[in-house]
Amino acid sequence: MRVLSVNKFVSALCALGLGAVLATSVQAATDNDKIIERIKPVGSVCVVGDDSCGGAAAASTGSAGRSGEDVYTTSCAACHGTGVLDAPKFGTSDWTDRSAKGIETLLTHAIDGINAMPPRGTCASCSDDELKSAIEHMIDSAK
Ligand code: HEC
Incomplete structure (x- = not known):
């Protein structure tokens, strides 16, 4: 019983931890997009025929x-x-x-x-x- 509750606690922690990691990477992805958007070149070259x-x-x-x-x-x-x-x-x-x-x-x-x-x-x-x-x-x- 006691072991079970520790397990529950641990898995709850894991879920929390995983959630936090996921949330962070999603956040990081949007940050990256924003950075890419900000640093992209002002113009781009378009070759005739492309x-x-x-x-x-x-x-x-x-x-x-x-x-x-x-x-x-x-x-x-x-x-x-x-x-x-x-x-x-x-x-x-x-x-x-x-x-x-x-x-x-x-x-x-x-x-x-x-x-x-x-x-x-x-x-x-x-x-x-x-x-x-x-x-x-x-x-x-x-x-
Ligand atoms: C940066 C300077 C420059 C610009 C800009 C320029 N030319 Fe020339 N062009 C030259 C020079 C120098 C020669 C002489 C090359 C030689 O015969 O040694 C020449 C030669 C030529 C010749 C003769 C080639 C031959 O076989 O005798 C033609 C045709 C020609 N140019 C067309 C054009 C056209 C069309 C444009 C614009 C779309 C143009 N050029 C823009 C510098 C220029």
Whole structure:
């Protein structure tokens, strides 16, 4: 009888203890969530074509297209406007010379980058078509 009551007492203690541990770990989990929420990065990078974060949408609206002039002004003019690092300069015969390579070659070089020309002219969100329009806009400027 006495043994039984001690057992009861012990199991009651265990139940209490276990309850406390459970309560603590649940509490810890919510605390962790809060901490993760607080320290998560302000922004995240979404690569074109990654549809888990809207990248596909960006790519599809991208191909619908900004004009060559828009893309040029936003992404290419910084270098091509003044000929920084010997970039073929807008509105000059530089582009007549380059266009001799053919638009497909120029496009490939614009996509992959060439020498000091960075891949996609740093416009990660530009579709191939938009890059092509921007190149045509620069080629036209030479005429
Ligand atoms: C950081 C400066 C910079 C930016 C920004 C830039 N370019 Fe260039 N680009 C260059 C330089 C430098 C060259 C010359 C590379 C060479 O032939 O050595 C060049 C060359 C080119 C060529 C000629 C490639 C060839 O085969 O002769 C094309 C086409 C081109 N750029 C397209 C673009 C387009 C389109 C953009 C905007 C989306 C852009 N660039 C943005 C620096 C830049």
